[in-house]
Amino acid sequence: MLLEINDFLNNLIWGNILIYLLPALGIFFTVSSRFVQFRYFFKMFHILRDTVHDKEGHISSFQALMLSIAGRVGGGNIAGVAVAITLGGPGSVFWMWIIGLIGMSTSFFECSLAQLYKEKDSEDSCVYRGGPAYYVTKALGQRWLGVIISFLLMVTFGFAFNATQSFIITTSFESTFNIPGWISGVALTILFAFAVFGGIKRITKFSEVIVPIMAVGYLLIAAVVISLNIAQIPSLISIIVNEAFNPSSAIGGGLGAVILQGAKRGMFSNEAGLGSAPNVAAVAYVAHPVQQGIVQSFSVFIDTIILCSCTAFIILLSGVYTPGAQGVDGVLLTQNALIEHIGPLGGYFVTIALLLFGFSSILYNYYLAENSLNFFSKGNKVLFTLFRIFVIVLIIWGSQQDLGSIFSFADLSMGLLAVINMIAIALLYKPALQLIRGYDRQIKEGKKPVLRYNDYNEYKIDKEIWKEIVDNINDIRSKDKA
Structure with missing residues (x-):
């Protein structure tokens, strides 16, 4: 009965709400911002180079980028793409690209809002907190909605997504090294338990080292595969585009299934x-x-347009994918495809990549869940201890489940969270557009932009935080000029 309820809600949310809401709002954000994700694309490199952070050791733009990529880049790039191709055919890759491109503007809006409405963890703390729960509470005055968002974030990332990553990692180890899932699940859990007690600084330090290594390694392998099959790339892209609008009869559900996957x-x-x-x-x-x-x-671009495309090309160029076949799990399909390209080494590479990708995602997911719990618990030590125990148990539980039930659970919680957050961003598009105009104006004036916080009196931001930041950055820039 629980599975039937889960399937019903999934079909309702994804098949009748998000399938329209996601592209509609993504296009609205893109057009209203004058295609912000493309106009500002190359500014990202300058921003990372010009990073300024103070003596108290706040997290830099680069560290935040690496941490977010650590979360975005995970089993979804390796196993998730394979699932999409298995259930939706090659055409699903095209719609994945479209979701990625318009999702860049969505991510821009929500992350800019999170910065605008951030607050200090405590009066004497140098650590900031923010996110949807904070901007719906401060900007919309709806704390009850902030609590719901925090709860869904905790369930989606701390529980559902971590169980998913656990399943993907342990399945790969079982296939490659014949290690039973429960053994690798226990080992993964022990490693996770040791890692999570270092807080956000330890997680970011880990991410800024391991993420570039694993991403570049995966890109190099994909580049080898693509270069060996370079003559087939144009026809493959043609197949992807054609299947996106004219799916083969082997795909159950037709065009709707392709777009949905x-x-x-x-x-x-x-x-x-x-x-x-x-x-x-x-x-x-x-x-x-x-x-x-x-x-x-930019991190959305790296994740979907670059890394997901690498997996799709590896699979579709291999010949191991059979349209309409439902018997191969996502992890195994990607492994078999890479083995076909470069031999047994491919299977070992996918397994190690999944361990690195997946474990960094688990740490990131845990941080998000803990941050969400903190929103309504305010550091209750007993509650945090119980929460950590539950997350640890779920990692072991996830290693023993099947792919269908894991992804179904993750899809439901993710869908609920997306509906609420997308509507909240839409309601707050005005301050986001004002941020863009203010940034553009300072660029035209030939200045390095800082937030002119007095221009945002109507939006209930914490001006004391921004005064401190702007004054400090102006001091640093003045010293650099001198």
């Missing part, structure tokens, strides 16, 4: 609109909220 797996991978990345974006120490919006928009 692309949207689901694209969103599962890049998380644009879910309200997850804003929690990390708010922590970064930047002169203007738009700067972090630009950086986080």
Whole structure:
């Protein structure tokens, strides 16, 4: 009965709400901002190079980018893409690209808002907190909605997504090394338990080292596969585009299934609109909220347009994918495809990549869940201890489930969160547009933008925080000039 209820709600949310809401609002954000994700694309490199952070050691734009990529880049890039192709055919890749491109603007809006409405963890703290729960509470005056968002974030990332990553990692280890899932599940849980007690600084330090290594490694393998099959790339892209609008008869559900699988797996991978990345974006120490919006928009591009495409090309160029076949799990399909390209080494590579991708995602998911719990618990030690125990148990539980039930549970919680957060962003598009105009105006004036916080009196932001940040950054810039 629970599975039937879960399936019914999934079909309602994804098949009747999000399938229209996601592209509609994504297009609205894109057009109203004059295609912000493309106009500002190359500014991201300058922003990362010009990062300023103070003596108290706040998290920089680069660290926040690496942490968000650590969360976005995970099993969804390897197993999720394979699931989309299995259930929706090659055409689902096209819709994954579309969701990624318009999702860049969605991520820009939600992360800029998170920066604008951030607050200090405590009066004497140098750590910031923010995200959907904070901007709906401060900007819309709806704390009850903030509590619901925090709860859904905690369930989606701390519970559902972590169980999903656990399943993907342990399945891969069982296939490659014949290690029973429960053994690798226990080992993963022990490793996780040791890691989570270091807080956000330890997680960011881990991410800024491991994320570039794993991403570049995966890109190099994909580049080898693509270069060996370069002559087939044009015809493959043609097949993807054609199947996006004229799916083969082997795909059950027709065009709707193709779009749905692309949207689901694209969103599962890049998380644009879910309200997850804003929690990390708010922590970064930047002169203007738009700067972090630009950086986080780029992380969606890296995740979906680059890394998801790598997996799709690896699978579709291999010949191991059979249209209409439902018997191969996502992880195994990607492994078999890479083995076909480069031999047994491919299977080992996918397993190690999944461990690194998945474990960094688990740490990131845990941080989001803990941050969400803090919103309504305010550091209750007993509650936090119980929460950590429950998350640990769920990682073991996830390693023993099947792919269908894991993804179904994750899809439901993700869908509920997306509906609420997307509507909240839509209601708050005016301050986001004002941020863009203010940033553009300072660029035209030939200045390095800082937030002119007195221009936002009507939006209930914490001006004391922004005065402190702007004064400090202006001092640093003055010293640099001198």
